[in-house]
Amino acid sequence: MKSFVSVLAGALTAALLSTAAYAENLVLYTSQPNEDAQATVDAFQAANPGIEVEWVREGTTKIMAKLMAEIEAGNPVADVLLIADTVTMQRLKEAGHLADYKSPEAANYDAALYDADGAYYSTKMITTGIVYNTSAAMKPAGWQDLTKTEAKGLVTMPSPLTSGAALIHAQTLSNIDGLGWDYYKALAANGATAAGGNGGVLKAVATGEKAYGMLVDFMAIREKAKGAPVEFVFPAEGVSTVTEPVGILKTAKNVDAAKKFVDFLLSEEGQNTAVKMGYIPARNGVALPEGYPARETIKVLPVNAADAVKNSDADLKTFSGIFGTN
């Protein structure tokens, strides 16, 4: 009994010490799926020995809520953010939460892909298109196909209340002539559901609970390569896109390590790491991974970033109103 207690007491002491140790580590908040986040961190740590990275993964909307709660409590834990979209980053920048950093790697990037003050940098391109189960009756070609009767009750999509990509997607489609919020209303009327993140959509479609889904490209293409019964379509009308920007918080405790992390993601090595995971790289001159069509054939729908920043809350409410609370 005594030794049992002393072991437990030892574990507790170790726990105490380890919470102190977290302060030394670079803390990353990311919306990447767990495996990718771990692979990114592993590659970074291999390239920068001596820096330990502690990371947390949640959907962009959720991780922002966590961060904002921490900021309000006066104890923001994160040093660096790697989240789905620049709109969220822009909001953070306008609220004064981001630190400016001019990365030397920026020269290799299109100026539209990073903030002029250096508050955030796009790291990849993630488009949202249509995924379908290979045993589905209809092969969808465009967004409107999901409102057809063949797809009744068989469509699912991620919720903007969880996923940053899903919010941008909704904001993009809702401003396109011929789609708009009416398109989402038609989807809802056709029995489409919206819940959780992209992972849930992939699961539902791959497992056959649903036949069609709106999904980020890399998940579908990667899962297909692993043998899952899914296909990915870049719809005829075009795709929405997010660029997974990285940014350093003003309250960061490990600024130097954070800067190294940003530089690494933007470097050729970092970009190749992303390609290996199946993402479209953002850096000029890095080839697309297997399973993608040529870069120039992908039609990207426009989105007004300033409006998107301004209307985020209203758009979330509109979406919630159409599909229910989640």
Add this chain to the structure above:
Amino acid sequence: MLERNDLRSRPRWLRFPFQSSTQDVPQARVGARPAAEPRWLVPFVFACLFLLCLLPLISLAKAGFAGLVSGQSIGVLTEPATFAAIRNTLITATGGMIVSVVIGAIFAFAVALTDVRGKLALSFAFMLPMMIPPQVTALAWVEMTGPASPLLKTLGIAPPLGSPQPLYSLAGISLLLGVQHAPLVFLALKAGLSASPRDGVEAARLAGATPFRVISDIVAPLSLPGLIAGAAIAFVSGVGNFGIPAILGIPAGIEVLPTLIYTRLASFGAGTFGEIALLSSLIAVIAAAGLILQQRALSGRDYRIIGLSGAHAAFALGRYRLVVEMALVAILFFVLAAPLAALVASSLVPAYGVPLTFKTMTFHAFEEILFRQAVTRTAFFNSLSLASGAAVGLLFVTVLAAYALTRRRDGLSRIVSSLVEIPYSLPGIVMAVCFILVFAAPVPVLNVTLYGTVWIILIAYFSSFFAVSLKPVVSAFHQLDPALEEAARLSGAGFFRRLKDIIVPLIAPAAGASVILVFLIACNELTISALLWSAGTQTLGVAIYNLDDSGSSDLASALSVLVVLMVVFMMLLLELMAKRLPRGVVPWRN
């Protein structure tokens, strides 16, 4: 034979039956001034109780009230989403309660009253669903049913494409809540049934009563209090369960109150504290209503047994014995073996929707989770150290509290005893919200922020599991002969000396049991940590939930399999220690 006992020793307000064992009859001198204890003891105990039990509730009430007065949060009470969540909560909790009562009662009657074989193994297996984290149960069942179930696909009987997952429904949530909480009914009922008098049954049989008559006149009245109590706990646990509706309800757009609080807090952040306080108060009200209803139903039904109890009243089943045994095993197969097999299967497939064969089978998920994912190590480390911290830390407080409480019998100590049970009776999500409200701002004077650190989770565990830790210790103190300590005191031994040399050795087995019980519960906890975790403070429950949420259900399944193995291992450990522990501490034993 049966005696109505109207002299209730203390109010049953918010008390769980397996805590309020009847053995704690006051034996200390009423109103005696405990001269032997140090001056700081009572203030210390009261300070702990205030911090752990009262302060959180006061903060909740304050935030809710502030939200109401300012009018900012009052809107949440009239939103359709809130009404839907209340309705869904009531439906699933009631449905779950019915399932729990049916399954739990079948097992309790069979194990306590008949001569089926392998009672210990049956009880052990039946207790497992309660010890397995609810989100793991939900994951396992999801993998078992639905169009992509690796198990069904492998067997070739998977439903066609587009078939909705049948569990993503109110009925599915109710069913799983029922399975998860059936052991609570089983425990509450078995305790009463095991104590039912063998001589009573035998006398009735000798007087010519049919088995049916024996059941309706002797067994049923005796088991009714246990049944009502078990049903009430199952209902309250169902109201507060987060793991099952989170996995089954959120994808289908079915919100219950705990998941509504979680999604609001997770997606809208700190701006919604007022609303969340109100929603939490709603859960607290529903839970309290359930327990008050239980108390009403039990009042006037407090039977005490005269004569030889403990000897179990056995019904010989004769040639039906094998049938009953098969039925019990079949139930265990469906609620335990099949879902766990599905969980293992889904941790071995390479991608969603691929059938499991020897060719497709891969240990990639286990490799990834064990050797690459840093979060696994963090989560195991956090859960184990939080659980041991809570178990051992609580023991220090509860030993002192039990010392102070059992040595006096005034009104104050009675109030305190009831107070301890409130945080345990309230759903974890309510306690988590309470502690966010307490610690969202830096602690005054010290100016330390606890929100976002591991300490807020530990304090919340202290609060929630105080009653679990206190119960075995208090019963051990009641069995202690005060003369021993008195003698030591007269010989000049100080308080700590007496504690070390007299009290602690005597209550050691109970203390060990208290540590293990808290450890087991805290290790598998999700509801509290789901709201309180932050970078580096993920618990096992959170890690599994997040892995599933990010679409890595193979990883989630693999981690779940590891957690189930750990739970079984710890339960076996407890089983091995059972002989050295006081009766009634190991829940699946008689």
